[in-house]
Amino acid sequence: MKLNERSVAHYATCDSPADHTGFLRKRVERHHHHAHHHHATSYQRRWFVLKGNLLFYFEERDSREPMGLVVLEGCTVELCEAAEEFAFAIRFDDAGARAYVLVADGHAAMEAWVKALSRASFDYMRLVVKELEKQLEEACKSLAACRKSPRRSSSSGRKRHLSNPALLPLPEKPTILENGYSTWGGGDDILGGAACPDHDGGYAKPPPLPPRRRSAASSTAGSPAAGLSPAMPESPVSPETACFSKLHNWYGQEIATLRREWQERQKRGHP
Amino acid sequence: MRYNERELLSLARQPAEKAAEVLMRVPKKGSVLKKRLVKLVVNFLFYFRTDEAEPIGALLLEHCKITKEEENVFSISFLEEPERKYRFECDSEEQCQEWIEALKRASYEFMRRSLIFYRNEIQKMTGKDPLEQYGISEEARFQLGTPKQ
Numbered sequence: 001m002k003l004n005e006r007s008v009a010h011y012a013t014c015d016s017p018a019d020h021t022g023f024l025r026k027r028v029e030r031h032h033h034h035a036h037h038h039h040a041t042s043y044q045r046r047w048f049v050l051k052g053n054l055l056f057y058f059e060e061r062d063s064r065e066p067m068g069l070v071v072l073e074g075c076t077v078e079l080c081e082a083a084e085e086f087a088f089a090i091r092f093d094d095a096g097a098r099a100y101v102l103v104a105d106g107h108a109a110m111e112a113w114v115k116a117l118s119r120a121s122f123d124y125m126r127l128v129v130k131e132l133e134k135q136l137e138e139a140c141k142s143l144a145a146c147r148k149s150p151r152r153s154s155s156s157g158r159k160r161h162l163s164n165p166a167l168l169p170l171p172e173k174p175t176i177l178e179n180g181y182s183t184w185g186g187g188d189d190i191l192g193g194a195a196c197p198d199h200d201g202g203y204a205k206p207p208p209l210p211p212r213r214r215s216a217a218s219s220t221a222g223s224p225a226a227g228l229s230p231a232m233p234e235s236p237v238s239p240e241t242a243c244f245s246k247l248h249n250w251y252g253q254e255i256a257t258l259r260r261e262w263q264e265r266q267k268r269g270h271p
Numbered sequence: 272m273r274y275n276e277r278e279l280l281s282l283a284r285q286p287a288e289k290a291a292e293v294l295m296r297v298p299k300k301g302s303v304l305k306k307r308l309v310k311l312v313v314n315f316l317f318y319f320r321t322d323e324a325e326p327i328g329a330l331l332l333e334h335c336k337i338t339k340e341e342e343n344v345f346s347i348s349f350l351e352e353p354e355r356k357y358r359f360e361c362d363s364e365e366q367c368q369e370w371i372e373a374l375k376r377a378s379y380e381f382m383r384r385s386l387i388f389y390r391n392e393i394q395k396m397t398g399k400d401p402l403e404q405y406g407i408s409e410e411a412r413f414q415l416g417t418p419k420q
Contacts, residue, residue: 001326001327002328003279003328003331006351007331007334007350007352011334014334016380017411017412020411053314066272068272069272069273070275071278071282073282073285075278092275092278092281093281119410119412122314125379126382128413132390135389135393136396
């Protein structure tokens, strides 16, 4: 299958914001041609750059082109019980797909990577955006309501002039946003036509949730420290739910559990 | 550049944001318009021969420019090669406009900008950071002006 590789490589190396970067050791996957051989596992240190739902890796930090790309859709990120400490794995729902095993330099780095990768999917970002869009609508409505009320004491005291509160539209998106990096192409073609995302946008139904997390039982050899705790409840959100706060609590709990397990492991056996 | 093609193929089989049969021409010398099924999934545009299950190719829609060409026609080009255009001819002007709108919003970077905008507006209106309750206010991806790393 063809891919617009030149453009993808350009996106990897241009100065649009990276969500996370750092050195990781990447397990080398070898094809086991000879069943009786036990190939020693080896790792190669690479420079990783996470942008959105794309994880790039470079041979060196200053390499001008990425060596490779992992598209992070339909995957889960778990701690893994590899021979290495601070190892985690990116596993895909697709049965039989290879996992990417990565090793961080330390506990903090590992945690930061797992967190960043867990939130990297397009659908996660879409959910957050929809949630904020809703909150902004509600904030506009309640400000409008404040204006209509004869008693203005509940207003926040701001001197915002709302010319027609009953018909208050969502603020127009500026073509060059305040975040300091300019949009490409003068804004017209990319942002001009989309002053505000539509309330329904292109979505006739709630956006699909990020893929469900697999339970520890299906992915590890049963070690309590690896992957998710077996006591972790299955995701409370069904595929039909688009409840962001539930989803977020669930992610948050998972991170908290992983952290707890790690701390327990540290206390138990590691010098 | 290596990439996880298997997962990309799997992604191509997911429910699409938008799909249609259009005429497509790639920016290669001597290429002609061909009937293709195009399918938008997250920030990828997959294109298939109309009778095949596996896509011929995929376009990552980051740092791309969607341009209205003549009637019923739009093009996709990329930041570093603006003159190399992928050309798409639709059945109607309406369909053409729908695709332009959908493709403009289909990038992660677009969502990031929207999010930063909403966050900022909510903060200005309510005095509160809407991301704080979710404990993600410090995440790099949500910052106004992430420093170069």
